[in-house]
Amino acid sequence: MTAARIGPDERARAMERMAGEELDVLVVGGGIVGAGVALDAVSRGLSVGVIETGDFASGTSSRSSKLIHGGLRYLEQLDFSLVREALTERGLLLGRIAPHLVRPVPFVFPFQRHWERGYIGAGVTLYDLLASSMNTSRGLPGHRHLTRSGALRVFPALRRDALTGAVQYWDAQVDDARFVVMVLRTAATYGAHVTSRTQAVGFLREGEHVTGARVRDLETGTDFEVRAKQVVNAAGVWTDDIQEMVGGRGQIRVNASKGIHLVVPRDRIQASSGMILRTEKSVLFVIPWGRHWIIGTTDTAWNLDKRHPAASRADIDYVLDHVNQVLRVPLSRDDVEGVYAGLRPLLSGESDETSKLSREHTVAHPVPGLVLIAGGKYTTYRVMAKDAVDAVAHGLGGAVPESVTDRVPLVGADGFAALWNQRHSIARHTGLHVSRVSHLLKRYGSLIHDLTELMERSPDLKEPLTGADDYLRAEVVYAVRYEGARHLNDVLSRRTRVSIETWDRGVAVSQEAAELMGPWLGWNEDQVKREVEYYRKRIEAERAAQEQDTDHEADAMRHGAPDLVPEAQIISG
Structure with a gap:
């Protein structure tokens, strides 16, 4: 199967389809758990939509220790x-x-x-x-x-x-944010509708039953309704907020x-x-x-x-x-x-100590039609997703196949081992240094061919980013066209890791990256300038916060950079 794109055109089509049909499952949250739920559900034959308020993995799922591990310290707790x-x-x-x-x-x-x-x-x-x-x-x-x-x-x-x-x-x-994007693209490859910068501002109800969500496209301010037989909330630290929206009794506290x-x-x-x-x-x-x-x-x-x-x-x-x-x-x-x-x-x-709270996960049905999944750890996202979709299957009255995600490779996995062995010949064929080919294979796997095709059509994309030379210019364009990046911060903080891997935290490369993104997102010169200014203000605010002694002072400083795409005011269901 050809790996699906989740770029600008695909996002528009996904919103149209979500607004035009009743889904089996609507997933609220585009972090690792929401992505896992979407893949589990769609690979069981269910129709699925995903909405994410920010960028994919923009919360917890891009800010972890980036480890896939059993949790050695939990043995001491006898877990x-x-x-x-x-x-x-x-x-x-x-x-x-x-x-x-x-x-x-x-x-x-x-x-x-x-x-x-x-x-x-x-x-x-x-x-x-x-x-x-x-x-x-x-x-x-x-x-x-x-x-x-x-x-x-x-x-x-x-x-x-x-x-x-x-x-x-x-x-x-693992690169946690990149992994989330690959899970979502795999879900999209099997038919899921995937959108970022789309926020649930309220829930649709028939009596006590949740039947979907009112969704706002934060890029345009346009509202639309998504009807779904079951809604899964995979909002992580926002779980309590979602429960309040539906008048739940706090079955899960996070x-x-x-x-x-x-x-x-x-x-x-x-x-x-x-x-x-x-x-x-x-x-x-x-x-x-x-x-x-x-x-x-x-x-x-x-x-x-x-x-x-x-x-x-x-x-x-x-x-x-x-x-x-x-x-x-x-x-x-x-x-x-x-x-x-x-x-x-x-x-x-x-x-009261967070270090002693549970890393196990819980699934709950606070009201009919709504499934909540919370807790857990990054490594066990697939198990969490399976348990959530099992609850969805119960809400759908059964007759849903068992989970198969333990046997479903992510896009880019098929053929990776052979391509890794061929990395020297790939380097000779493309004119890239073998270390560049290794870098691309570790980030994209067998999808590397998509990037080499971009570079064949536009040889200037073979060049590294000025000031962030671990990454090629092609990776910025690819992030927009294939991976759903919609803003400069998406690329510098999550599709690449320029924001934490360079001394200036990506400020020097911000203009070049924004100019590469602009043509594919319809930006004019003013929008390119706006993106760069926002990114630089965000970095300034973060640096200022890191000079403060307390959480409250740091939080106040971080608010010095307003969001480029502000969230909507949430309305209760």
Whole structure:
């Protein structure tokens, strides 16, 4: 099957079709869970529409630790079922569903006291045993114990007095926002109608029964109705807001936990492996990320603006202080290229500490016709989606086939292994350096041919972006025409990672990128200028927020950059 586009023309057609027919399922939310629900439902033969208020993955799903993992720390909490479930999904993603997007990554776990070797080593052994017992350790080596000297050979940046030894184990990582887009494109390939910048401003009702949603196209301000037999709310940290819209009784309560991550250049930490550290509250990861490291995360309650969680000076200092406890050459704020903050949707429990709330997920039917899915973790999105669509099937009266998404590869997966082996010949044929071809294959898989065709038609698209040379000009055009990017921030923050991988956070490249996008979105010179100005103001506001000491001060500073496409006022159903 040819992979579907979700560009400007496809968005317009999707809205027309959603307005013109009754769907089996309308999904509210275009993050990883909503994308997973759409794919699960459409691959069971249901008619599906997806609406997302912002850009796809613009919330939590682009601001994670970018790991596909079983959750080693949950073993300490004796949550074996969650770890087993996540390890199963890790194996499926690595081996079948998305081998082009998910790849193995090693981690060193240092011991600071001799007795920890037995304790932590037993946990990692159990972790590997759980994976191998379910045949979900595809492509991942088993763990190995390291002496202090052995650990320092793998991670020379560690202080010698910060460890007595270590264990090295393997997990996996992913570009979280890119993965969401690929899931949505897969859903669209099977017939789902997918739209961004479309907001549910109210629900359609027949008595107590939800029969669809009133939707606003935020790009034009036009309202339309989408009728659906079942509506699935996959809004993450906005779950409580949706329940209020329908007068639900709060069957699910979600707390938002803020996690921030720092991005530093690869040469600031000398190591050939990632690292995991225990902290007083949770764990801290040092994760290899191309020519960079991602370091995080924090875990603190957040009750302010959910759309734009802000990192404060205190957050940044917390991460630096903890990683510097073990580094031979400490990091400073001057070493930080990028900072991003995201919110985890945690199911409320009896504890006031978000680090102790559940990462399990829950499905509820607050009113007839509406299914809510909340909680969970990125790695287990597919299981969450399956459970939500099972609830949809119950609401439809049964006779819906079982989930098949454990056997449905994402677009770009088919043929990836062979193309990876052919990357040198692809480089010779296209004139691109083999490192460029490798970069494209890891981001697009077998869809690389779409990009090489763009470059054949317009050779200037083979050139790297000025000031962000990890990415080609073709990738900006592709993001608009194929991947649903509608604004400059969509491209620089999610379709690429320029906003966190460059010292100026993408300001220097913003004009060039906007000019590449403009012709495909019908922008005139004023609109190009507006996009660039908005992006620069957003970066200024984020930098200002990161100089503030408290969440409230950081939140106030982040509001200094208004949204280019403001949300509508929500109306109750």
